[in-house]
Amino acid sequence: MILVTGASGFVGRNLVKKLVKKEKIRCLVRHTSNTRQLKGTELFYGNMLDKESLFKATKDVSMVIHLVAVIGSADYKLNFETHVTGAKNLIEACKKNRVKRVIVISTTSTLAKIRNNYGTTKAMADQLFAKSGLAITTIKPDFIYGKDGNGFIKLVDTIKKRPFMPSLGSGKYRKQPVHIDDVVAAIINAMNKKFIGKTYIVASEKPIEIDTMIKMIMKRLGIKKPIIHIPIKFLLAASYVMKMKKNPLLTKAVVLGLSQDCVYDVQPLIKELKVIPRSFEDGLKEVLN
Numbered sequence: 001m002i003l004v005t006g007a008s009g010f011v012g013r014n015l016v017k018k019l020v021k022k023e024k025i026r027c028l029v030r031h032t033s034n035t036r037q038l039k040g041t042e043l044f045y046g047n048m049l050d051k052e053s054l055f056k057a058t059k060d061v062s063m064v065i066h067l068v069a070v071i072g073s074a075d076y077k078l079n080f081e082t083h084v085t086g087a088k089n090l091i092e093a094c095k096k097n098r099v100k101r102v103i104v105i106s107t108t109s110t111l112a113k114i115r116n117n118y119g120t121t122k123a124m125a126d127q128l129f130a131k132s133g134l135a136i137t138t139i140k141p142d143f144i145y146g147k148d149g150n151g152f153i154k155l156v157d158t159i160k161k162r163p164f165m166p167s168l169g170s171g172k173y174r175k176q177p178v179h180i181d182d183v184v185a186a187i188i189n190a191m192n193k194k195f196i197g198k199t200y201i202v203a204s205e206k207p208i209e210i211d212t213m214i215k216m217i218m219k220r221l222g223i224k225k226p227i228i229h230i231p232i233k234f235l236l237a238a239s240y241v242m243k244m245k246k247n248p249l250l251t252k253a254v255v256l257g258l259s260q261d262c263v264y265d266v267q268p269l270i271k272e273l274k275v276i277p278r279s280f281e282d283g284l285k286e287v288l289n
């Protein structure tokens, strides 16, 4: 039995869809989680902050794939509790139930020069897992896109609906967006015990400037709109105002996360985990067809 935490999220539901064909899966979900896409799995209601629920969820489990996170929230307490306290609780539960193998889904935000609260607390959680004595493999994806990816849907909606497309600062910050299926493949391959103790960056091979990403999406959608560069300071102020909105497009975490040039070597992903990530161009063809 494999326990998947964060199974109802974007990565979780796509991973579970693949895994459930060959493994028995228990999904850690909350009473508020959307579980429609978790058919064929055992639903276990719990919470990363509820030690007892994690203790029960990890019983008779051979491996945990840990995906829980809060993405896009600038709230330090929420980030700390979910990522750091959650990691401590999960490690304790795994040790009590002798679950040795854990695949931790981290993020390239932990490697940024200026880290937001998400990157800082995810890095703290990585440290806890690394020192836990459990058999850990860590996966660090860059921005993940896919048909049902919340961040990607928001980006595409903004491009479709706005008369112009706002871009961050110079628009020259580079990213290596990765297709959801490549992330799922990396997680599944990482389950092999030969990757214990290893960390893999999961990203597309070629860094792309944000403006280029926007232009590529526009081209696929068959629309042409001006890109207006907005100073980072202004975006941070706007994110402060948007805090009042439910599900805001801009948060401080998003602005800080996107306004940095990030370039990664994905050769270990290709050579060791044997995942050849799609180019953003090829991935877009599938996602926006």
Ligand SMILES: NC(=O)c1ccc[n+]([C@@H]2O[C@H](COP(=O)([O-])OP(=O)(O)OC[C@H]3O[C@@H](n4cnc5c(N)ncnc54)[C@H](OP(=O)(O)O)[C@@H]3O)[C@@H](O)[C@H]2O)c1
Pocket: 005, 006, 007, 008, 009, 010, 011, 012, 028, 029, 030, 032, 033, 034, 046, 047, 048, 049, 066, 067, 068, 069, 070, 071, 082, 105, 106, 107, 108, 122, 140, 141, 142, 143, 144, 145, 150, 151
């Ligand atoms: N998406 C990206 O672009 C991206 C990039 C790099 C790394 N990652 C990493 O990939 C992993 C999965 O991300 P995702 O995009 O799938 O995120 P997501 O769609 O926001 O899903 C987050 C999941 O965490 C669950 N969750 C949050 N707080 C919880 C708590 N206290 N107890 C139990 N469950 C809780 C959510 O449950 P509910 O359904 O109940 O809300 C949901 O299932 C994360 O570790 C993230 O850091 C994602």
